[in-house]
Amino acid sequence: MRKFADRRRLRCIIVPMRVLKFGGTSVGDAERIRGVVAIVRGRAAADGRVAVVVSAQSGVTNQLIELAHHAAAGHADPAPLRARLEGLIADLSLEPGLIDDELDELETLLRGISLVGDLTLRSLDRMMSFGERCSARISAAAMVAAGLPARAYMAYDVGLVTDATYGSAHVQPESYERIEAALDAAFDDGLLPVVTGFVAKDGDGYITTLGRGGSDYSAAIFGAALGAAEIEIWTDVDGVMSADPRIVAGARSLDRMSFEEAAELAYYGAKVIHPATIQPAVWKDIPIRVLNTMRPEHPGTLILRASASEPGVRSIASKGGITAVHVTSHRMLLQVGFMRRMFEVFERHQIVIDMISTSEVSVTVTTDNPKNLPAADAELREFSEVRVDGDKAILCLVGEGLRDVPDVLTRVFAVLQRESVPVRMVSVGASRINVSLLVDRGDEKRAVKALHAEFFGV
Numbered sequence: 001m002r003k004f005a006d007r008r009r010l011r012c013i014i015v016p017m018r019v020l021k022f023g024g025t026s027v028g029d030a031e032r033i034r035g036v037v038a039i040v041r042g043r044a045a046a047d048g049r050v051a052v053v054v055s056a057q058s059g060v061t062n063q064l065i066e067l068a069h070h071a072a073a074g075h076a077d078p079a080p081l082r083a084r085l086e087g088l089i090a091d092l093s094l095e096p097g098l099i100d101d102e103l104d105e106l107e108t109l110l111r112g113i114s115l116v117g118d119l120t121l122r123s124l125d126r127m128m129s130f131g132e133r134c135s136a137r138i139s140a141a142a143m144v145a146a147g148l149p150a151r152a153y154m155a156y157d158v159g160l161v162t163d164a165t166y167g168s169a170h171v172q173p174e175s176y177e178r179i180e181a182a183l184d185a186a187f188d189d190g191l192l193p194v195v196t197g198f199v200a201k202d203g204d205g206y207i208t209t210l211g212r213g214g215s216d217y218s219a220a221i222f223g224a225a226l227g228a229a230e231i232e233i234w235t236d237v238d239g240v241m242s243a244d245p246r247i248v249a250g251a252r253s254l255d256r257m258s259f260e261e262a263a264e265l266a267y268y269g270a271k272v273i274h275p276a277t278i279q280p281a282v283w284k285d286i287p288i289r290v291l292n293t294m295r296p297e298h299p300g301t302l303i304l305r306a307s308a309s310e311p312g313v314r315s316i317a318s319k320g321g322i323t324a325v326h327v328t329s330h331r332m333l334l335q336v337g338f339m340r341r342m343f344e345v346f347e348r349h350q351i352v353i354d355m356i357s358t359s360e361v362s363v364t365v366t367t368d369n370p371k372n373l374p375a376a377d378a379e380l381r382e383f384s385e386v387r388v389d390g391d392k393a394i395l396c397l398v399g400e401g402l403r404d405v406p407d408v409l410t411r412v413f414a415v416l417q418r419e420s421v422p423v424r425m426v427s428v429g430a431s432r433i434n435v436s437l438l439v440d441r442g443d444e445k446r447a448v449k450a451l452h453a454e455f456f457g458v
């Protein structure tokens with residue numbers, strides 16, 4: 001009897017807490033925002049403690065960047081942006097002056113930038129911050145109008161501090177305790193915080209941003225700070241798919257996957273959170289669920305430290321626009337320092353290397369950003385022969401324990417042979433969970449379809 005009572009008391013003290021993050025399309029128009037309000041209401045009723053993190057309305061961050069550049073060039077017209085956001089406020093029947101302070105500040109800043117005729121990274125961050133700042137105010141007001149105890153918070157007012165790397169700032173460790181204290185106080189007052197994603201301030205009080213798509217990072221930071229039981233990332237797809245549905249009509253969403261699998265897929269533009277951004281969640285071992293705002297009843301994909309499923313192929317991703325660079329040196333390849341010299345050239349020219357394969361006399365690397373290759377090429381030629389091979393694609397099979405499943409490679413090569421797809425490069429071994437293949441761009445879609453049929457039956 002006593003034991004039972006204790007357990008009940010315990011349940012009252014440890015209130016499960018959830019962070020819900022809504023992306024740009026999820027808050028993109030009045031109808032979607034009403035959907036968000038319904039989702040938040042459901043979660044708040046079930047869980048007690050809920051914190052919401054919002055992105056800017058889709059397209060707004062790009063619009064702000066463009067405005068900043070126009071201002072620096074002499075003239076920027078914020079009227080269309082103002083009209084869009086005020087239209088949204090009207091559609092939601094909210095108080096018209098809701099974001100006047102932000103919009104006025106935005107206009108002042110634009111005048112300042114055009115006066116100086118120069119756009120610094122710091123002022124660009126302040127420009128970009130208006131998207132999330134307005135979004136948080138609008139979303140919170142929509143929730144209040146629907147009877148929820150919501151309140152908008154600027155992330156930097158509730159403890160989020162970063163370094164001063166404008167444009168892609170990193171969280172400072174003291175943020176976690178500060179956020180916990182600030183939001184616990186809000187929870188104790190019975191409030192439902194609606195916090196800006198993407199924005200923060202540095203130690204000197206200047207606004208910073210966390211990198212494009214950075215609201216996921218904010219969600220992970222807030223989730224870690226609050227010891228959330230789960231972080232929900234609400235987007236516009238049914239979680240992580242077994243392949244890009246634009247290529248494979250029968251692609252299906254995965255119930256669960258590991259953080260590492262999600263990280264591998266992120267490179268391929270799969271609609272998953274970015275690996276670097278979910279680090280705070282990985283660190284605290286907080287599960288992340290990717291959900292679809294347009295189909296809230298769909299269970300989405302649960303991303304966990306261990307996917308706890310059978311080893312095998314979970315997802316097949318691909319990426320076109322890949323360039324292969326073959327570097328050959330009969331004289332020097334195996335000499336000490338050759339690799340270092342080669343990679344130094346790539347580093348100097350900011351060329352990110354994705355796949356590497358070596359033979360006795362040559363090294364092949366791939367990159368998805370060949371913009372600076374011509375300059376690097378000249379330097380590489382000082383000590384080797386170089387051949388650049390454009391128009392390639394990387395195919396990637398991802399799955400925990402993949403390397404240890406004996407017949408995966410056999411099946412992959414049998415499928416590609418049947419489809420007459422020449423394989424230009426293979427990389428296994430680098431991680432336990434991915435097999436990457438380089439093929440010609442023209443073969444990309446056919447290969448993905450055939451591989452998906454082989455491993456998923458559709």
Ligand code: ASP
Binds near residue numbers: 215216
């Ligand atoms: N609004 C920001 C962007 O467009 C951050 C985000 O949406 O996650 O990059």
Ligand code: MG
Binds near residue numbers: 023024213
């Ligand atoms: Mg995003």
